[in-house]
Amino acid sequence: xLSRSLLALALSAAVFASYxxxxxxxxxxxDTADTATAAAPAAKPGKGVSIEDVRTFSAVYNLVxxxxxxxxxxxxxxxxxxxxxxxxxxPHSEYLDARQWTELTEDTSGAYDGLxxxxxxxxxxxxxxxxxxxxxxxxxxxxxxxxITRIDGKTVSSENVNSSVDLLRGDxxxxxxxxxxxxxxSQPTDITLKRETIKVASVRVxxxxxxxxxxxVAQFQEDTxxxxxxxxxxxxxxxDKDLPLRGVxxxxxxxxxxxxxxxxxxxxxxxxxxxxxxxxxxxxxxxLSFSATPGDLTGGAPLVILVDKGTASAAExxxxxxxxxxxxxxxxxxxxxxxxVQTVLPLDDGHAVKLTTARYYTPNxxxxxxxxxxxxxxxxxxxxxxxxxxxxLIPSERDLPNHLKGENETPDTPGLRTEAAPLDDYxxxxxxxVLKAMALRATPAVKG
Numbered sequence: 001x002l003s004r005s006l007l008a009l010a011l012s013a014a015v016f017a018s019y020x021x022x023x024x025x026x027x028x029x030x031d032t033a034d035t036a037t038a039a040a041p042a043a044k045p046g047k048g049v050s051i052e053d054v055r056t057f058s059a060v061y062n063l064v065x066x067x068x069x070x071x072x073x074x075x076x077x078x079x080x081x082x083x084x085x086x087x088x089x090x091p092h093s094e095y096l097d098a099r100q101w102t103e104l105t106e107d108t109s110g111a112y113d114g115l116x117x118x119x120x121x122x123x124x125x126x127x128x129x130x131x132x133x134x135x136x137x138x139x140x141x142x143x144x145x146x147x148i149t150r151i152d153g154k155t156v157s158s159e160n161v162n163s164s165v166d167l168l169r170g171d172x173x174x175x176x177x178x179x180x181x182x183x184x185x186s187q188p189t190d191i192t193l194k195r196e197t198i199k200v201a202s203v204r205v206x207x208x209x210x211x212x213x214x215x216x217v218a219q220f221q222e223d224t225x226x227x228x229x230x231x232x233x234x235x236x237x238x239x240d241k242d243l244p245l246r247g248v249x250x251x252x253x254x255x256x257x258x259x260x261x262x263x264x265x266x267x268x269x270x271x272x273x274x275x276x277x278x279x280x281x282x283x284x285x286x287x288l289s290f291s292a293t294p295g296d297l298t299g300g301a302p303l304v305i306l307v308d309k310g311t312a313s314a315a316e317x318x319x320x321x322x323x324x325x326x327x328x329x330x331x332x333x334x335x336x337x338x339x340x341v342q343t344v345l346p347l348d349d350g351h352a353v354k355l356t357t358a359r360y361y362t363p364n365x366x367x368x369x370x371x372x373x374x375x376x377x378x379x380x381x382x383x384x385x386x387x388x389x390x391x392x393l394i395p396s397e398r399d400l401p402n403h404l405k406g407e408n409e410t411p412d413t414p415g416l417r418t419e420a421a422p423l424d425d426y427x428x429x430x431x432x433x434v435l436k437a438m439a440l441r442a443t444p445a446v447k448g
Contacts, residue, residue, distance in 0.1 A: 083162070090356050091122050092342050094162075098350035103169065107258075109222060114169040115176070116198045117142065118256030118312075121165065124158025128180075129336060130254035130310030132200055133218040136193040142180065144254050144310025144336075149188055150179035170195045202258075203227045205235045208432060211246035211439075213298075217266065220258025220314040225265025232297055246442075247302040247435040249428065250322075253332065257313020260341065260360075264290045267321040269297040274325040274363060277317045279341050281358030286341070288358075292325075302438035303328030304431045307375060312336035319373050320362035329438070330375040331431050339369030377434065382426045 061081075064072060079095070086093045096104065106112035116135020120127050128146040131137035148164075149156055156164045170176065177192045202224045204216040213235060217224060236245070250270070257263075260277075267276045271292035278289040305328050307319050316335050322328045341358040359367050397403055 086353065086355070087162070090340070091120055092338075092340060092354070093356050094354050096344070096352045096354055100166075101344070101350075101352050104344065104354070111197065111199050112169070113172050113197050114195055115142075115193055116196075116200070117168055119148070119165060119168070121161045124156075124161050126156045126161055126164055128310075129312050130256040132198065132256070133204075133216070133254075135198055135200075136196055138254075140191050140193045142178070142191065143182060144308060145183045147181045148178050149181055150177075152177050153179075172197045203231050205231045207235070207240065208249065208428075210240060211243055212432065212435060213245065213248045214251065214428075215248060216251040217255055217315070217318075219255060220262035220266065222259060222262065224258070224262040225269060228266060228269060229297060245298060245301045246439040247304070248298050249304050249306060249431045249435060250318075250328070251306045251428070252311050252315045252319060253306050253308040253427070254310035255312070255315035256310065257315055257338065260314060260317070263314035263317040267318045268292045268295075270303060270322060270327055271325055272296050272300075274321075276321045276363065277360050278363075278365075279358040279360045281341070283357065286358040292321075300442075302435055302442050304435045304438070305330050306427055306431055307332040307335050307373065308381075308427075309333050309336060309372075311373075313338045316368055316373055317360060317362075320366070320368060323373065323376070324363040324366075329377060329434060330373065331377045331434060332375050332379050332427055333381065334374050334378075335368070335372040337368055337370045337372035339367050339371075377430075379427055379430060 061077065064077060065074075083095045086095050094100075103112060115137045116132040117137045118129040118132065120129050126148040128137075128142055128144060128148065130144045131142045151164055151167050154160075154164075167176070172195055174195050175192060176195065177190055179188045179190050181188045200219050200221065202217060202219050202221045204214075204218070205228075206214050208214045213232070215228065215232065217228065260279075264276050272294055274292050276290040276292055278287075280287050303322065305319055305322055307315070307330055311319065311332075312335065316338065319330055319335065323330050339360055340356045341360055342354050343357045344352050344354050346352045359369055361367050362373075398406070398409065
């Protein structure tokens with residue numbers, strides 16, 4: 001005979017099945033669509049659960065209740081069963097309590113208390129997707145691809161990996177020590193960080209050189225598209241307002257993603273026409289398509305998009321849209337490869353399910369799930385560093401004794417004359433080289 005808790009589970013499943021046929025309000029998570037408003041028919045049912053499976057579940061449930069070393073409440077067991085059901089699907093589907101739901105909303109609005117890390121739990125491993133710009137994680141040296149093996153000395157394992165994520169958040173000013181294994185390292189490193197109220201400025205803009213603009217998008221939040229347009233317009237209206245725009249670098253490195261709608265709006269800002277992204281799922285409402293509208297923010301100026309292995313989710317939508325529309329060159333490393341869409345489905349006032357409901361496809365119809373986007377020009381993960389000692393001077397003609405005086409030679413001090421120091425960012429330095437080459441073949445974009 002089934003226990004009352006198991007019967008409650010069966011009733012809950014029936015309620016959820018009927019809910020799937022009703023209008024499904026949704027809150028956007030990384031690479032999610034906006035609130036769903038239309039009725040979505042349930043997917044075709046499968047073969048159903050056999051009575052043998054129900055008996056097995058009931059037997060295991062009762063064994064835990066009767067024989068486990070400590071008493072476990074029905075509510076705790078049922079929540080564990082639900083979480084297990086979702087965690088077995090994919091790394092992005094999960095059951096959210098009230099606190100986790102609030103934290104998810106805070107992430108997409110750009111303000112929360114923590115370290116500024118986007119992480120992913122896979123097979124009991126806590127892996128860093130990317131640190132967010134100017135946060136304790138980024139300043140402390142956390143890198144995309146790092147694996148967190150311990151938190152405050154406690155080992156992260158398959159049994160506690162989900163609860164370990166919660167430990168990354170906390171009161172501003174409180175300290176936490178992460179034991180991190182960097183990619184390619186032979187030994188883990190302890191990194192002590194202090195939590196802060198993270199207020200992510202999703203867009204930063206500046207001039208790299210006269211005529212060459214730098215646009216950095218750190219994360220895709222609710223107003224990222226509008227913020228990008230406002231800040232770029234302010235940059236163009238400054239002291240160099242009459243200077244032709246010769247090229248733009250769009251930096252999406254270590255951008256963990258965010259809202260699908262923000263990614264679409266950002267892509268549209270650089271496109272006059274063409275597809276941006278499409279999504280396909282089992283429900284009718286999961287099949288969506290987005291296209292560009294006329295109006296290029298840059299007036300068609302040459303564009304280089306910087307990506308790396310921390311470029312994920314919504315950031316990959318932007319990179320894929322610009323690449324497939326031949327709007328710019330992708331420069332850097334192969335991206336993370338998250339090509340799925342999650343929708344948050346509320347269950348009641350305090351609980352929700354974040355469920356993977358669709359895959360997304362670039363304008364060419366390509367799914368980048370688990371494969372990522374391959375750059376047009378691949379770069380190794382290198383850094384520019386200063387020399388430990390000054391370079392050996394190589395004499396020029398004017399340094400030779402009794403050299404023949406040049407007609408245009410000036411009487412300043414002879415010797416090797418150094419040029420301005422290069423950018424300390426290797427990838428950005430290379431992007432400028434490529435952009436200048438592209439600008440030679442393009443007509444400078446003037447302010448409209």
